[in-house]
Amino acid sequence: MEKVRNYTLKIWRQPNAQSKGGLKTYEVKDISTGSSFLEMLDILNEELSEKGEDPIYFDHDCREGICGMCSLFINGRPHGPEEEITVCQLHMRTFANGSTITIEPWRAKAFPVIKDLVVDRTAFDRIIQAGGYISVNTGAVQDANAIPISKENSDLAMDAASCIGCGACVAACKNASAMLFVSAKISQLALLPQGHVERKKRALAMVDQMDKEGFGACTNTGACSAECPKGIDLSNIARLNREYFIAGVSS
Ligand code: SF4
Ligand code: FES
Known part of the structure; x- marks a missing residue:
């Protein structure tokens, strides 16, 4: 199994609750298969910050499956494709090299989007x-x-x-x-x-x-x-x- 992989990410960007959001495409390269999903987003955010672009806002706290903050819709499923784990427990080895991953916030009237992937719970x-x-x-x-x-x-x-x-x-x-x-x-x-x-x-x-x-x-x-x-x-x-x-x- 290769140790690093490349992905195309389609990520929901929405500046604030009032504005209309949309999916934006990013490429991430040489991501370790041992990285967690949130670490992969951290790497992307570092790259965006270095380029002077607005990083992607997402929620997290414990990164151990305890706090319930890391709430993302990944490829159409809450917390991604694995059973009974949270996003912070999801690893990049789950996703095939070269695959496209779509990342969206929770969708519910009672959980309005605050910014990008962060919703008000x-x-x-x-x-x-x-x-x-x-x-x-x-x-x-x-x-x-x-x-x-x-x-x-x-x-x-x-x-x-x-x-x-x-x-x-x-x-x-x-x-x-x-x-x-x-x-x-x-x-x-x-x-x-x-x-x-x-x-x-x-x-x-x-x-x-x-x-x-x-x-x-x-x-x-x-x-x-x-x-x-x-x-x-x-x-x-x-x-x-x-x-x-x-x-x-x-x-
Ligand atoms: S999915 Fe619902 S019931 Fe399950 S842990 Fe999250 S809030 Fe609780
Ligand atoms: S960051 Fe706490 S459950 Fe994922």
Whole structure:
């Protein structure tokens, strides 16, 4: 296998939220197959800066698959062609030498483009804020067996808690629905006794905020779960629907 490769990049450029964007073509050469996708963009940006051109704006933070910032649509798929990884975990060996790679921002009304590949995902923050806090007493750490939790529920809660809030579920959905994200956040608390005190209020408030932010309705296509880098399961959406229904009829 060759150690370096060349690529043609078609990258979405958009100076600001108001202007109309478009794809611009760049050539990158001698990219190490061991480079991450974001390192490849770093190299391109260095070249653009040296030429006095505006670098490409893209989001990133941890570069370890934790923060959910590196949200890019690559060749028509959120986070690119590999399963259950984020863009920062994607390596250039995935792409054949000489291939063309199209890079776009998330497309959703609730995630407006700020510049180039950076979108405003604060709608997710507002949904989380709407959920509020949980009533857990602080103080000395309790014995591990003081609050009995089944292994099944603790595993399901941990799986739901692995959602990193990247927004790929919204980008993958033809309706731009945020149900998978909201269901993961609801589930991680609804499955545990510590989350039960505010569970009704939380379900109603988060779904209400989700609707206010302009996300679309869920029609159960499953595209969200298929493209989620953390493999968040669709059964969480069924749990959210149950939580919301029960909260609605009993409040
Ligand atoms: S559910 Fe998956 S795709 Fe959606 S925000 Fe969470 S980690 Fe990202
Ligand atoms: S940069 Fe944090 S998940 Fe990719």
